[in-house]
Amino acid sequence: MSSSDRVLIAGAGPVGLVAAAALVRRGVPVTVFEASATQSEESRASTFHPSTLDFLAELGFADDLIAQGLRAPRLQYRSRRDGVIARFDFSAIADVTRHPYRLQAEQFKLTRIIHAKLTDDAHYRMEFGCRVCGVAQDDAGVTVRVQSTDGAFEEHRGRWLIGADGARSDVRAALAVEFEGFTWPERFLVVSTPFDFYKVIPELDAVSYVADPEQWHFLLQIPDAWRLMFPIAPEVPDEIATGGDFAQAQLARVVPGISNYEITHATLYRVHQRVAKSFRVGRVFLAGDAAHINNPLGGMGMNGGIHDALNLTDRLASVWRGESSASELDRYDRQRRGITLEYVQTYSIANKRNLEARDPAERDAFRDQMRAIVADRTRMHEYLERLAMIASLKRAAELG
Numbered sequence: 001m002s003s004s005d006r007v008l009i010a011g012a013g014p015v016g017l018v019a020a021a022a023l024v025r026r027g028v029p030v031t032v033f034e035a036s037a038t039q040s041e042e043s044r045a046s047t048f049h050p051s052t053l054d055f056l057a058e059l060g061f062a063d064d065l066i067a068q069g070l071r072a073p074r075l076q077y078r079s080r081r082d083g084v085i086a087r088f089d090f091s092a093i094a095d096v097t098r099h100p101y102r103l104q105a106e107q108f109k110l111t112r113i114i115h116a117k118l119t120d121d122a123h124y125r126m127e128f129g130c131r132v133c134g135v136a137q138d139d140a141g142v143t144v145r146v147q148s149t150d151g152a153f154e155e156h157r158g159r160w161l162i163g164a165d166g167a168r169s170d171v172r173a174a175l176a177v178e179f180e181g182f183t184w185p186e187r188f189l190v191v192s193t194p195f196d197f198y199k200v201i202p203e204l205d206a207v208s209y210v211a212d213p214e215q216w217h218f219l220l221q222i223p224d225a226w227r228l229m230f231p232i233a234p235e236v237p238d239e240i241a242t243g244g245d246f247a248q249a250q251l252a253r254v255v256p257g258i259s260n261y262e263i264t265h266a267t268l269y270r271v272h273q274r275v276a277k278s279f280r281v282g283r284v285f286l287a288g289d290a291a292h293i294n295n296p297l298g299g300m301g302m303n304g305g306i307h308d309a310l311n312l313t314d315r316l317a318s319v320w321r322g323e324s325s326a327s328e329l330d331r332y333d334r335q336r337r338g339i340t341l342e343y344v345q346t347y348s349i350a351n352k353r354n355l356e357a358r359d360p361a362e363r364d365a366f367r368d369q370m371r372a373i374v375a376d377r378t379r380m381h382e383y384l385e386r387l388a389m390i391a392s393l394k395r396a397a398e399l400g
Contacts, residue, residue, distance in 0.1 A: 004157035006031050006125075007316060008144055009164060010132035010171050012039065014107050014302055015288030016164035017114040019309035020124060021059050026317035029123040031156065035131035035165070037149055039115060045107045046222050047207075047299030050090060050388040052306050053099035056110075062099070064113045069105030070223050072206035075387065077370050079211040079363070084203050086370035092377075093384045102207060102388075104222045107302060135161060135174040135284060142283045160316060161284045164309070167272070169290035175281045181274030181345075184295065184352075185234040191247045192225045192265040200255045209297070209355055211366065216355035217254060218297065225264060228254065229296070231356070232268065242268050271295045273349060275340050279333040285312055292340045297351040300344045303389055308336045311396070331400050339396040347386070 007023055009016045012034035020030045048056070048065065056062040076087045094100040118124040127146075133153075134145030142161040147153050163171025172179065197219060198204055206221035218229040230250045232241045240246055247266045252259040275292045279285060288305025312332045318324040354366045373379045385391040 004141060004159075005029070006158045007320075008033065008132075008142060008156060008158035008161045010144070010161065010169075011163070011165035011288075011290070012036075012111060012115070012126065012128075013164060013166065013288065014045070014110050015305040015309050016162070017111050017118075018056075018059070018306050019162050019164060019287065019313050021061070021114050021118060022310055022313035023317055024118060024121055024123045025059065026313075026321070027123065028313075028317050028320050029125075031125040031127060031158065033127050033130040033132050033144070033146055033156075035129070037129045039108065039111055039128075041108055045296070045299070045302035046104055046220065046227065047303070048103040048105060048110075049299060049303045050093070050097040050099045050101065051390045051393055052303045053103060054097055055306065055310055057098060060117070061110065061113050065105055065110055066099075066103060068109045068113075068223070069103040070206065070221060071101045072104055072221065073101040074205045075102065075207040075209075076203075076205040077209050077211065079367070081212075081363070082367055085211070085367045086374045087203075087205065088374065088380065088384055088387065090384060090388065092381055093388060093390070096385065096390055097388060102299070104206065104220065106222065131170065132161075132163075132165065133170050133174070135171060137161075137283045159283065159320075162309075162312065163284060163286045163290045164288045164305070165290055167274075167289040167293045169286065171284065172276060172286055172290050175284060175286075177281060177286065178277040179274045180277055181272060181293075184271040184273070186231045186271070187234075187238075187241065188269045188271050188296070189230045189232050189241060189247065189250060190265075190267050190269065191228050191230070191251060191263055192222075193228070193251065193261045193263055194225050195261050197221075197226055197255070200258060209351075211355045211357070211363065213356065213358040213363070215250075215253065217250075218355075219254075238268060242266065269296075273345055275337065275345060279308075279337045280329065285329075285332065287312060287336075291337070292344065294344055294348040295352055296348075297355070298348050298387070300348055300389065304340065304344050304392075307389065307393065307396075308332075311336050335396040335399045338399040339392050343386075343392040343395060 077085045090100040129149035208219040287308040
């Protein structure tokens with residue numbers, strides 16, 4: 001087999017490495033190009049949904065990841081006005097998933113597990129310090145231009161290319177694919193603290209959304225810490241919002257009377273809702289943040305990207321092995337772009353608007369709707385399937 005007879009992957013995040021693992025498992029050789037000199041240590045996304053854990057189990061990675069994470073079997077919505085509005089227990093969907101819980105584990109734990117398990121496989125090649133900065137293709141394959149950390153350029157050839165190189169994707173830029181959508185005016189501040197909120201907030205769950213018309217917030221427990229997310233008004237300068245005093249002020253609003261938290265990390269994010277105009281251009285595919293980005297409420301970004309990778313690689317492997325014609329690859333764009341527009345974007349926007357609703361009637365409607373869902377076993381099952389991203393997988397299959 002020639003060195004050009006491979007699938008090339010730009011980006012060694014969760015999406016790129018899941019794609020690599022899925023292809024290697026089917027005997028398809030891959031080369032992964034990662035711009036950084038080493039594997040990232042950024043925590044970034046930290047929620048793995050039941051549907052994603054089921055997929056990772058099939059690939060042989062779930063047990064190791066679960067051992068390093070925190071199981072969150074319940075999720076709740078609450079408000080300052082009403083207290084706990086509704087609690088959802090994932091055990092109610094144990095009939096449709098082997099993992100009836102959300103797993104809280106930083107994404108770098110998964111990428112390290114995958115890389116370690118693939119390193120000695122002859123079908124797997126990792127190139128650190130190599131940024132894919134140019135793409136050309138013809139009927140026979142794809143040529144990528146790669147820049148190394150020392151500034152040198154070289155070219156590599158493959159049959160197909162998967163662009164999983166993040167929201168600022170160089171692959172997407174090289175293809176001149178529009179990234180349609182908008183940017184929210186507010187930014188999100190994420191603060192990590194080892195403080196034990198269970199001691200001061202009654203009936204708290206590891207995943208808790210707190211609706212409030214003045215400033216909603218979100219509490220997420222991860223191993224050894226809590227992450228809290230706050231919307232930050234556009235008029236607050238970045239240099240103020242990233243300061244320790246400002247983060248302390250946001251935390252002080254969570255539980256009146258408690259302040260001076262130990263802060264281990266704070267990051268300010270600009271939040272976008274964007275979808276690439278096409279997920280496929282000839283022999284090149286976009287996946288994960290390179291194809292779509294959304295606000296993090298609901299944990300749909302990374303999980304949706306992993307679902308992209310598995311949908312795509314199943315088709316690529318089938319075409320590679322001569323089991324399907326190349327036209328099978330068109331279904332990837334139809335299914336994954338379709339479900340991103342129909343589900344991920346729609347529900348991540350709705351999540352944000354429900355938490356920040358100011359009109360009392362809208363707030364009452366959200367509270368009453370959540371309580372009605374919990375009270376109805378059928379509706380609750382359907383709602384949990386949506387939260388777990390099982391419903392989106394079913395719907396994607398219908399778009400084929």
